[in-house]
Amino acid sequence: MTNPTAGGGAEGYRPDPRLKGIYRQADELDDEALQTLCPSFSELAAVETRYTQKMLIGKGALKAIYRCFDERTQRFVALARPRAEHGADCYDDFVHEAWLVCALRHPNIIKVHDAGVDTEGRPYFTMDLKGGSTLADVVNQGTALRPLLAIFLKICDAVAYAHAEGIIHRDLKPENIQCARFGEVLVCDWGLGKFVHESGRDVAGRDEVVGGAGGGVATASGRLIEVRHMTAHGDIKGSPGFMAPEQIQPGGVCDDRSDGFALGCLLHFILTGEAPFTGTREEILAQTVEPSRKSPRRAYPGKRIPKSLDAVVLKAIAADPRDRYESVTGLQTDVSSFLAGHGTTAERPGVLRRAGLFVKRNKTPVSIAAAALGVLTLSGFLFLAHAERKEREARIERARSQLLSTEFDALSAEYEELMNQSEETREEWAEKLTISAIRKKSASVFTRPKVPFRDVRALIAKALELDPESAEARFQYFSNCCIMLDFEEAMKHPVDPQHRMAGYMNYVAAFPGFDYSEERRPAVDELTRFFKMAKTLGSGHVPLITAILTYDADARSDKTHYAQVVGAALEYLAPAPDALVTGYSPDLDELRVKMKKGAEVNLRGGRGAGAILRFLQVDSLVLEVEGRFDLGSLQRSSVKRLDVSKVQSPVLKKRLLIKGLEEVVIRKDQSGATWLRFLLTSDGLSRPKVVVAG
Secondary structure, three states, X not given: OOEOOXXXXXXXXXXXXHHHHHHHHXXXXXXXXXXXXXXXXXXXXXXXXXXXXXXXXXXXXXXXXXXXEEOOOOEEEEEEEEOOOOOHHHHHHHHHHHHHXXXXXXXXXXXXXXXXXXXXXXXXXXXXXXXXXXXHHHHHOOOOHHXXXXXXXXXXXXXXXXXXXXXXXXOOOHHHEEEOOOXXXXXXXXXXXXXXXXXXXXXXXXXXXXXXXXXXXXXXXXXXXXXXXXXXXXOEOOOOXXXXXXXXXXXXXXXXXXXXXXXXXXXXXXXXXXXXXXXXXXXXXXXXXOOOOOOHHHHOHHHOOOHHHHHXXXXXXXXXXXXXXXXXXXXXXXHHHHHOOOOOOOOOOOHHHHHHHHHHHOXXXXXXXXXXXXXXXXXXHHHHHOXXXXXXXXXXXXXXXXXXXXXXXXXXXXXXXXXXXXXHHHHXXXXXXXHHHHHHHHHHOOOOOHHHHHHHHHHHHHHHHHOOXXXXXXXXXXXXXXXXXXXXXXXXXXXXXXXXXXXXXXXXXXXXXXXXXXXXXXXXXXXXXXXXXXXXXXXXXXXXXXHHHHHHHHHOOOOOOOHHHHHHHHHHHOOOOOEEEEEEEOOOOEEEEEEOOXXXXXXXXXXXXXXXXXXXXXXXXXXXXXXEEEHHHHOOOOOOEEEEEEEEEEEOOOXXXXXXXXXXXXXXXXXXXXXXXXXXXXXOOOOOEEEEOO
């Protein structure tokens, strides 16, 4: 067959007849052939239940949040559902929150991925799953001021963007701000978010009041109407201590300045560690509507709050909205001006104040000027000694010298202030070094930590040299010493009893003589005893115990009888002693593992229970499992022989890559199992040899 329109000479294009055969074969592939050719596609096509492994991680007034696995996108997400006690009367508010967040596209606003109605007829939506800290956690960790203000400016960015889209948040508070370790900041929980003016479209798609009963805000035509802040039961919508007076007062109208008030409260929290209004709920609400405000600088003299930021807070949280910043951008600009060393509109700096700020911004030129002025002052005094013959000129010169001396003293005071600021610079550098150490530690602590930990210790030691009082650096030094089992050194920087990881001290107190290093490791019997006692000393430190085992396995050269160490650690790491190392032969490189019914042990590892294969040199793995066992826990391990003939119910839902896998031993009744087709060697193409046990 020819194609007269194609190039290639007078005869035209002639397709290769073999091509038709290839297309026909591809079109006629059966399920097994398709799974072999396209395992990832087949896995996606087989998904019936999208969200699995649900685990409750938090509750709010309206909704519950679950951590779950999205089988389609192969990642963990946060799934929100109305709380069980709420009925259909709250469904619209719940759905509107999902739609509202979907309308916002900003790097500092949480993202919604999916929304729908589940099999029970209840709405849900999924969001980013964040495992970082909240703003409250970051502040309570003693973070330096400048990084905190950088976070604050990102929050302002997100809120200013939402206001530009005609949306207010109405529930800004530290717990609703997620802060990841590497600078990511997200404004979350828009459940009280509402439209307040026209933004170009109506999220609900209707020319009517958006927000449902008990919320009303604005019509799609843009007409501003009253926003109600009470539920049908008379409860106030918002968080006392961070909500504006108009959210408390009946008939109050919210606008951009209401969120600006909450941002001012957040800034107060950053500077002091507390909300501007404290006490019982009734006391907080009463303080919120009072016209007077307490200066944070005076209320917390030990916090060394700059005058500029004190004025910014007082302006942002003014009781009368007309006295506040007109927009979030104004508040943001003032904080940015402070960081740049300029005055703020809130403080209205005078000439002397502006001069002082100029000195701070230009400390090197001013230092030179101060030195020059000192020389001039000395010259003035010398000149006076030679001008005694002229009294009038002497009086003039004395007056001039006095003036110069006064100015020099003023500049000296400014210079001393600059020198004090250098301490802040040291603190900032100490924090940067500590963050670098944490990043390096996080990247290796559960894999191969021995060599990277040398750099980690050096970074933290330098951070402590710059800022000996850095709480985070002290804890990281203490934590690293604990991981290396150098408890004697750890006691040089013990954690505070109120610290989140104060439980580490139980291990230090129980084994005070431990002073081990990379070169000198504890005997196998001694380390086994430590892991056996760990369960009685505190059960909530799985990451620490896993890190100790990982470091020792990496640093230790001789692993004779090491199976007993791993077995003892498993007693701590596993929820119950369901996994037993029944036999390990270093000579044969064979590991035998027996699991009781219902055990969930990840043999390859991570932070959780198990991780046996990471700590032992294993060529042959023999499993004996009562009930169901997911072979996916062996993903990317490195065994040459895998015996699953004594596994009652092996399960494998997606392809399994095992580096160097040569042989799989099965029972006769397992020979037709569908999971066998997913067993692949590390190249992802060939399959291992299958042997039926006799």
